[in-house]
Amino acid sequence: MTVVGEAAGGAVAGGDVPGEAAERAAADEPADPMAGPAADHALLDAMTVGALTWIDGMRPAFRLPAAAATEADPDHALKPLGELAELTHLVRDHHPLPAARGLADGLFRFAWEQTGQGELFAELVRNEPQATYPVELYGVFARAGLHHSGTEELLAVTTSLRHWRVAREDHTRTLGVLNAEHRIGLTPHADFDAVLALTGLGRCAEPWALDRHGVYGITHDVFHVTDWGRAPHRMPTPLAEYLRLWTPAWTETWLEEKLWDLVGELLAVRACLPGAAHDAAAWQRLAGAQRADGAVPETGSVPPDDIAPEDLFLGCYHSTLVTAFAATLARTAAMPPASPAAPFRESETAL
Amino acid sequence: MAEQAQQESTSLSAVVADVATGVALALEGECGSYALSGVLAQDDAVALAAIRVLGADVLAPYALHGGAARGGADETVVRKALAAYPPRADASEVSVWTYRGLVEASRAYLPGGPGGWPPEPPAESEWVRTEPWPRLAHRASQLAALSLPGLAPGLAADLAVRTEDLARGFVRAVRRRDWLQAAGLGRWLARLPDVPETLGLDAGLRYVRRMGDSDARVTLQVTAARRFHGRGA
Numbered sequence: 001m002t003v004v005g006e007a008a009g010g011a012v013a014g015g016d017v018p019g020e021a022a023e024r025a026a027a028d029e030p031a032d033p034m035a036g037p038a039a040d041h042a043l044l045d046a047m048t049v050g051a052l053t054w055i056d057g058m059r060p061a062f063r064l065p066a067a068a069a070t071e072a073d074p075d076h077a078l079k080p081l082g083e084l085a086e087l088t089h090l091v092r093d094h095h096p097l098p099a100a101r102g103l104a105d106g107l108f109r110f111a112w113e114q115t116g117q118g119e120l121f122a123e124l125v126r127n128e129p130q131a132t133y134p135v136e137l138y139g140v141f142a143r144a145g146l147h148h149s150g151t152e153e154l155l156a157v158t159t160s161l162r163h164w165r166v167a168r169e170d171h172t173r174t175l176g177v178l179n180a181e182h183r184i185g186l187t188p189h190a191d192f193d194a195v196l197a198l199t200g201l202g203r204c205a206e207p208w209a210l211d212r213h214g215v216y217g218i219t220h221d222v223f224h225v226t227d228w229g230r231a232p233h234r235m236p237t238p239l240a241e242y243l244r245l246w247t248p249a250w251t252e253t254w255l256e257e258k259l260w261d262l263v264g265e266l267l268a269v270r271a272c273l274p275g276a277a278h279d280a281a282a283w284q285r286l287a288g289a290q291r292a293d294g295a296v297p298e299t300g301s302v303p304p305d306d307i308a309p310e311d312l313f314l315g316c317y318h319s320t321l322v323t324a325f326a327a328t329l330a331r332t333a334a335m336p337p338a339s340p341a342a343p344f345r346e347s348e349t350a351l
Numbered sequence: 352m353a354e355q356a357q358q359e360s361t362s363l364s365a366v367v368a369d370v371a372t373g374v375a376l377a378l379e380g381e382c383g384s385y386a387l388s389g390v391l392a393q394d395d396a397v398a399l400a401a402i403r404v405l406g407a408d409v410l411a412p413y414a415l416h417g418g419a420a421r422g423g424a425d426e427t428v429v430r431k432a433l434a435a436y437p438p439r440a441d442a443s444e445v446s447v448w449t450y451r452g453l454v455e456a457s458r459a460y461l462p463g464g465p466g467g468w469p470p471e472p473p474a475e476s477e478w479v480r481t482e483p484w485p486r487l488a489h490r491a492s493q494l495a496a497l498s499l500p501g502l503a504p505g506l507a508a509d510l511a512v513r514t515e516d517l518a519r520g521f522v523r524a525v526r527r528r529d530w531l532q533a534a535g536l537g538r539w540l541a542r543l544p545d546v547p548e549t550l551g552l553d554a555g556l557r558y559v560r561r562m563g564d565s566d567a568r569v570t571l572q573v574t575a576a577r578r579f580h581g582r583g584a
Binding site: 208248250281 | 484519551
């Protein structure tokens, strides 16, 4: 997502999914009443399906070049593909509407195909054995049960080095790496809780002191802790209370600035908090920023119809994906902490 | 006409700033004995308007030191201000509450004359329960003078129910660099119980004081929060 300094991926958090079918069946259950009577399911569903429909029409823009491992720019090609996979995977597994799940499933499979069924990751690791983004990206697919043995054999070596355990500058990003390691089945290179304690969320930074970059960081801290909304119960109670208190203030602040991708991320965070009120007014305002074709601009007003396709893609793909993701979480708010087939229970140790 | 109005507005802002500075210095205990009549350079319509703008805060030093020792001149000028700018029939709730606060403070801190003080007009507080938090916070910040100890107990009790919302307003105001709104909200929060710990109110008041130190009214609000409620020291 748009955390500054994130190269490819933005992905991550996790565990594997041994029983996708069972998890999906759980998602077919009616939305939990915790979503609140104010949650406008029709609006949320229209936003999700609209966003995914637009994204589906943008497949060519997500397509990687033939020599992706050497020619694809991590920030401009691999990162969008990683976000596509991460967020459609959640929608695919949890949205109650078959239409939304179907679109998301097609897009997730498309993303896996683009990686050559994982072959890309082996090449990326060979090219940049110290880089974290191939690990973060691969973790998205590994969580879905899609493995590539060559990649995992390489990672077993590269991530076993003392060098891999040298502290990185961005603690939020490190949480993402730790989640990826967990998803892949690698030994975590650091203690998750200790790293979390160093982040904006873990420190409970003064809510008025956080600028846009700081709030992006906090949304990603939440996504990594909760496995992108799948495991809200993992959020420590004091941190959930911190988020319950301050997400309305941040959401309002960035609604006023029309920073729609951050608004979407904050609404997703809100949906990860047990018992937090659904912000119907904020959803209405985000819906107002969505074009008739489903695209949501990253910032500002709705882009005109005659905008160049490439500009439209770059200016909308991230916020549009986030909208589908957040609307899915809001639609299924307070979904069971983990479906019967979901991986993480009390026994998990990496998180 | 427009030019004249501009000059009057500028002049009012300047007088408001002068009085706010005088009050803040008095609250800091840096200017000896305080007298409102002493910080007003003149006794004209602009000075009276400035008293109405600042409301109960023009008497704040008396709240700290137990009432005016020599209230004669202050009593006269406050009476003039109340008479010159009563809330009109279509006055905003903020205007009514500010007037009411000045009457309450006069009754509490100034020696009453034979005729007593004007009656306190009824002031609507339904908005405290119904307004969305951004509007609630903005309005409450405009009424920060009523957070003086003992004033407007009903309003304070109503606001206490929405402490979290006022704290969210503080966050939004700081993000918008609206230091005056932030200072007013910080001052209310300093009076109210159960302010969320993670807000960091003391650090927030210090931050707003430094960032907004070009505005005498900001300095007045954060000084009052510290002197009356011990927050932001």
